[in-house]
Amino acid sequence: MKKFVAGVALLLGALAFVAAGATTAVVAFDAPSQLPVLSAGESIPGISQWNRAEIPAPQSVKARDGAPLNYRLYSGHKDRAIVLVHGSSGTGYTMHKLAQALQAAGGTVYTISLRGHGGSGTVNGDTSYKGQLDDDLVDFVKAAGLADPQIHRTLAGFSSGGGFVLRTASGPNQAMFDNYLAISPYIAQDSPTTRPGAGGWASAAVPRIVALSILDGLGLPWFQHLPVVRFATDAQPSANRTPVYSYRLAAGMQLPRDWRQALASIREPTLIVVGSKDELFNAEAFAPTVVPLNGKIAVEIVPEQTHLGMIGDPAAIAAIATAWRKLAGG
Numbered sequence: 208m209k210k211f212v213a214g215v216a217l218l219l220g221a222l223a224f225v226a227a228g229a230t231t232a233v234v235a236f237d238a239p240s241q242l243p244v245l246s247a248g249e250s251i252p253g254i255s256q257w258n259r260a261e262i263p264a265p266q267s268v269k270a271r272d273g274a275p276l277n278y279r280l281y282s283g284h285k286d287r288a289i290v291l292v293h294g295s296s297g298t299g300y301t302m303h304k305l306a307q308a309l310q311a312a313g314g315t316v317y318t319i320s321l322r323g324h325g326g327s328g329t330v331n332g333d334t335s336y337k338g339q340l341d342d343d344l345v346d347f348v349k350a351a352g353l354a355d356p357q358i359h360r361t362l363a364g365f366s367s368g369g370g371f372v373l374r375t376a377s378g379p380n381q382a383m384f385d386n387y388l389a390i391s392p393y394i395a396q397d398s399p400t401t402r403p404g405a406g407g408w409a410s411a412a413v414p415r416i417v418a419l420s421i422l423d424g425l426g427l428p429w430f431q432h433l434p435v436v437r438f439a440t441d442a443q444p445s446a447n448r449t450p451v452y453s454y455r456l457a458a459g460m461q462l463p464r465d466w467r468q469a470l471a472s473i474r475e476p477t478l479i480v481v482g483s484k485d486e487l488f489n490a491e492a493f494a495p496t497v498v499p500l501n502g503k504i505a506v507e508i509v510p511e512q513t514h515l516g517m518i519g520d521p522a523a524i525a526a527i528a529t530a531w532r533k534l535a536g537g
Contacts, residue, residue: 237415238434239451245439247486248408251301252519262303268350270322270343272335277327278347281306281316287535288358289314290347290384294366294518295393295409296438296449298325302365305390305524312528314361314535317351321371323456324449331444333432333453337423340371340459341380348383361535363388365518366487369479370394371460376477377469386534387477390527391485391517395466399492406487406514410437419454420464431455471500478505478534480527482512 263279270276279299289309291302299318306316322328322343334340344362348354362384364372369392376387394400396411404410412435422429431454442448452460462469479497481490494506507530512523 237412237418239410239412239437241437242407242410242439244441245407247406247514248295248438249440249515251515252513253304254301254519257303261307262300265299265326268347270328270346274322274328275326276319276322276343276347276350277325278317278319278351279303279306281310281314281318283310283315284313285315286358287314287361288353289316289361289363289388289531290344290353291316291318292321292362292364292368292371293318293324294364294368295452296324296440296442298447298449300325300447302518304521305365305518305527308524308528309363309531312532314531317347317353319347321368321460323452326446332434332449332451332456334456334459336428337431337455337458339455341375341378344375345380345383359535360384361386361388361531363390363531364392365390366514367393367460370462373470373473373477374460374462376473376475377462381474384475386475387473388527388531388534389477389479391481391488391514392479393461393488394470394496395462395464398466399496400488402487402489408439408487410439411435416454416457428455431458467500470497470504473501473503475503476505476534477501477503478507478530480507480509480517480530482509482514482517482523484512484516485514487514 265277267275267277293299293301299320302318306318309316320327322334323332362372362375369389372387372389373392416435434451435454436452436457438450440450442450479493481493483490490508497504509523509526517523
């Protein structure tokens with residue numbers, strides 16, 4: 208009997224060693240592949256005609272670790288604040304036209320650059336731990352003076368930033384904002400709303416993600432600085448672009464794995480707005496996917512609009528500004 212028990216223990220030890228070796232190999236050698244440049248995710252309509260003189264100068268507040276969190280301020284009514292989050296690989300700068308429209312509709316708009324983007328944080332494409340973006344948002348609201356209960360607060364975001372909006376709306380910080388506006392949001396890889404590979408915009412190192420998720424589930428946040436997502440751009444890492452995301456940055460922008468349960472837990476009014484001709488996501492799938500999960504979530508589809516058209520086309524940004532006024536109670 209003792210020999211049998213010893214044999215089983217030896218076998219289990221060997222299997223554990225093999226599994227650990229396989230996991231290590233996957234983590235070490237798997238990486239997101241380079242993709243051809245995708246204009247549907249790269250070129251904001253009309254950006255070459257923007258009047259740069261109209262774009263507010265960048266400002267900064269400090270996060271709890273002392274790192275800078277950069278933003279631009281579009282002043283409007285002091286009691287109506289909108290924190291506006293950019294999409295994947297971008298910065299707050301890319302939200303300029305939408306910010307102007309929301310400002311004209313009466314909001315004071317803060318176009319933030321999330322840590323790892325636009326000079327926020329310390330490393331392009333990375334955070335220090337998985338939930339750091341959540342903590343940064345808390346720090347930003349406090350440092351920018353938006354914690355005053357007299358201020359009506361909306362968190363709005365586009366694409367991956369829209370996913371971060373939904374993450375916040377369903378997470379422990381959900382009471383920090385009065386309502387949420389997710390524009391063409393990324394929900395999850397296995398959501399019916401997402402086209403394969405996000406329509407060719409994102410390359411994910413799935414085996415590495417799975418391996419790192421397993422380690423994370425075991426309480427071992429190892430190797431989370433490694434890249435797991437690469438976007439279809441030839442831009443290099445800079446203050447203007449973030450072409451590659453680490454595991455902990457990507458995870459920190461997204462809904463949790465059980466995204467259905469997360470969406471069902473949203474308590475504040477939440478609106479999803481998406482263009483009917485979105486190339487990265489299936490516009491017609493949003494309502495049947497999310498509305499049955501939670502009566503607090505509504506979906507609006509803007510006719511004839513593409514993915515990036517939602518932050519560049521005048522008709523799209525006007526529709527979003529109108530939607531925000533309704534969401535915020537006029």
